[in-house]
Amino acid sequence: MKIQDIQNLSIKMGIDADFRSKEGVQKLLDGKKQKFEKLSEKDKEEFDKDALENPYLDSGVYNVSDDKEIKKVLVGIDVGPEEILMAKELGEIDLVIAHHPVGKGLAQLADVMDLQADVCNYYGVPINVAEGLMKERISEVARGVNSSNHQRTVDAARLLKVNLMNAHTSCDNLAAKFLKDFVDNRKIEKVGELIDALKEIPEYKEAMKIGVGPKIFVGSPENRCGKIALSEITGGTEGSPKLYEKMAQAGVGTIVGMHISEEHKKEAETANVNIVIAGHISSDSLGMNLFLDELEKNGIEIVACSGLIRISRAGK
């Protein structure tokens, strides 16, 4: 596989696992195309053409120094200039794959957050309410990432001639789908049982060894779960704190997430929604692993760094 094949696979897998369904994602891309066609020539020039093909603008290719057949990849959750140097030092690394976005992907992180309104709608929140609350939060995130030094890692890759790409929301979609199927296939009554079930997943088992296994952030093991929502695994970053009350009204009792801020935690408490935090880096690893397994099946060797808990399911 070449770099573009790997990027195409990441996007395809992300679409196949998307909460909005394949048709829903296509509708979104068609909408962007229609908007693009109505633009003036000047605005068309400024328009990011990637947006017409890629529904996850936080996932892409940032540097191609040598477009060769990829045999060995260095994969990390956060990739900075350190990991680019590491790839050089290790040698024979054909491509570095990050999970969290860098460069243009980081600048466009907020673009994928629309997905969250659809996820909340999937769990019963009226779409107008979900869209309204997310709109505010999306612009907040867009302003937040605006000040970053976006190109730092990309510049390092360019100077050292290291191929670089990332897979963020595409892989978070895989984790969300995996966890949704996992939870839906079990009869889980209490929050404690949900924690026990999550602890069976190898990535979380590994995370437990360093003290970051699945934890209850709001609620207690004896609380009944009610309807369990996987609404905080994918969609860029944390959504609106005001959504907890709406999710509770829509009939959701427990939310499984990757991480939660204090402000969000307080809102969840007020809404009496149990919050189970599966773990950040471990959940990111789960999604990456499901993608990396496909690379492994194509004969690519995976070297894990920067927090990635590599578990292969490729042989199963």
Ligand SMILES: [Fe+2]
């Ligand atoms: Fe993450």
